Structure formats: C-alpha cells, structure tokens
Amino acid sequence: MAFDTSTVLQAYDGELFSAGYGVALPPDLTTALDPLFLGVGWITEDGLVFDPALSSEDAIKGWPRGEILLKPASTLEPTFQFSLAQHDTTTLDWIVDPSRQLSLVLEYRATPTSDTYRLVLPKVKISESGEMPFNISDLISTEITVSCERDDVAGYTFAFIIPDPSGVGFIMKSY
Numbered sequence: 001m002a003f004d005t006s007t008v009l010q011a012y013d014g015e016l017f018s019a020g021y022g023v024a025l026p027p028d029l030t031t032a033l034d035p036l037f038l039g040v041g042w043i044t045e046d047g048l049v050f051d052p053a054l055s056s057e058d059a060i061k062g063w064p065r066g067e068i069l070l071k072p073a074s075t076l077e078p079t080f081q082f083s084l085a086q087h088d089t090t091t092l093d094w095i096v097d098p099s100r101q102l103s104l105v106l107e108y109r110a111t112p113t114s115d116t117y118r119l120v121l122p123k124v125k126i127s128e129s130g131e132m133p134f135n136i137s138d139l140i141s142t143e144i145t146v147s148c149e150r151d152d153v154a155g156y157t158f159a160f161i162i163p164d165p166s167g168v169g170f171i172m173k174s175y
Contacts, residue, residue: 007165009117011047014108016040016082021101025122025154029115029161029170037105041086044141048082048106050119052158052175076175078148078158080104080121083130083141095129095142102126104146118161122151 017037024034057072084091104121130143150157156174164171 004165009108009110011108012110013112014106016043016048017105017107019103021103021123021151022153023103025103025120026105026118026161028172029118029163033105037103038090040084041088041090042084044083044085044139046083048080050106050158051079051081053077053079076157078121079127079145080124080148081143081145083143085139085141087140091142094126094144095132097126100125102146115163117163120154120159120161121146121148122154122156122158123149125149 016039017033018040019034019037023036026033054074054076056074059068060070060072061067062069084094102124104124106119106121108117108119109115124146126144127147128143128145132140132142134140148157154174159172159174161170161172163169
C-alpha cells in the first residue's frame with residue numbers, strides 16, 4: 001500500500017440524519033437522501049464516535065501442552081455515540097422513546113468543499129442516554145448511544161460509502 005495523504009481525513013464538516021427504520025437507504029454518494037431522513041441538528045463539539053466493537057473470545061486450548069484447539073468466531077457489536085446539543089421536540093423524542101428503531105446516515109467531509117463520505121447505519125436502537133445538565137456553565141445536552149443491528153433487507157450492519165480514489169464513482173464497504 002502506497003502512502004497517500006489525500007486519504008487522511010478529519011471530519012471537519014458534516015451532518016447526521018435519522019429516519020424511521022425501513023426508509024430507503026442511500027445506495028451511493030450522489031443519490032439524495034429520502035425526504036424522510038431529517039437532520040438531527042447541532043451535536044456538541046466532541047462530535048460523533050463510531051465503535052465497530054470487533055471482539056473475539058479467548059482461544060480454547062487443550063491439555064497438556066496448551067495448544068490452541070479452537071478459536072471462537074469474532075463478534076461485531078457496533079455502537080454510535082454523540083451528544084445532542086439542540087433542545088427541541090426532535091431531540092426530546094430521542095430521549096423519551098428508546099424503543100423505536102431508526103436508520104442513521106452520517107455525511108462528513110474533510111472541508112466544506114471536499115468530497116462527501118457517508119456512514120450508513122440501517123438499523124439502530126437507542127441503548128443508552130446520559131444525564132442532562134441544567135446549569136449556567138453547560139449546554140443542556142444529552143449523550144446518546146445507539147446499538148447497531150444487522151439489517152437483512154440492506155444486507156449489512158453498517159456501511160462506509162467513500163469516493164473512489166481513481167476519481168470515478170464510489171466504493172461501498174459494508175460489514
């Protein structure tokens with residue numbers, strides 16, 4: 001693999017969109033999002049954190065020499081975390097209705113004018129919400145963690161859609 005500084009990114013600009021589970025997902029970088037995907041709004045300056053959470057169990061070893069007999073399969077339990085900075089009916093729904101299933105699309109760019117990238121989470125559920133501070137020094141914000149599930153219709157748990165380095169089209173890496 002050659003060194004390529006054009007693939008070194010910082011998520012300088014972007015937006016998070018959500019829709020009810022089952023809304024048509026974007027198949028590429030240029031197709032407009034379904035109108036049912038709505039912008040989540042302001043998120044705190046810490047941004048968003050995606051954790052693929054790939055883990056594996058310890059190998060099963062045999063007696064007497066401790067040789068590895070079996071390696072259990074790895075598991076993928078991705079989560080997505082962010083803090084809602086806006087305080088409106090949309091954000092309050094995130095906090096008070098954790099049972100609903102959603103689809104999320106994060107669009108991000110290295111600069112406001114550079115290529116757009118997408119992270120598509122077709123099926124998520126709110127798994128945790130944090131405290132909401134009410135004081136004179138902090139935003140009234142709430143940390144949200146969503147757990148990602150495999151969507152059999154989409155055929156993946158999450159997907160990155162990125163520009164093709166050749167400059168033509170896009171590459172979709174789904175997991």
